Amino acid sequence: NAGVTQTPKFRILKIGQSMTLQCTQDMNHNYMYWYRQDPGMGLKLIYYSVGAGITDKGEVPNGYNVSRSTTEDFPLRLELAAPSQTSVYFCASSFSGRANSPLHFGNGTRLTVT
């Protein structure tokens, strides 16, 4: 059982470039999330989705876009990369939106923007 799979694991971008971080889950979870983790900081929610075709902003959405065309996939798009977007990005999913439904995380994508 693969769980939540993120690609790539590492990426270096130049300022102004674009890229898409891929996330897929095979648990048939409706809820999916993108978080970023900065050194010495907790994770901050970028975007989330409660089902295919439905997305909403989290705490730090600026500079990012998402789409959710299928239950399995929740890609995160960076259009014009900036140094402030250097971070580790985690995708997660959960069965429901209730607080007792644990989040399942991928292993992360480490992004550096120079």
Place this chain on the structure above:
Amino acid sequence: GDSVTQMEGPVTLSEEAFLTINCTYTATGYPSLFWYVQYPGEGLQLLLKATKADDKGSNKGFEATYRKETTSFHLEKGSVQVSDSAVYFCALSYNQGGKLIFGQGTELSVKP
């Protein structure tokens, strides 16, 4: 707004020592509380949770009690092992789409 504050790390302990990682929260409602653990090179995974005041969550020898009067959810383990070396995150959530608010994380290093 809601927030979670954890003790500063890194915490370095010898094997079999007692562990406490402090966590306090500020909340406008009655959230559920969680501890997640992140082993090197991996994503976070749920360690334990408590959904209401005075509940105790426990797993793998770790425990934490939801204390509403002190707004705390401290993580404890009686005897740590080298394999417990990881970063530990305290978090809260409401029944609103499962969105978590995390503390900054505490790195634990256990030496043989």
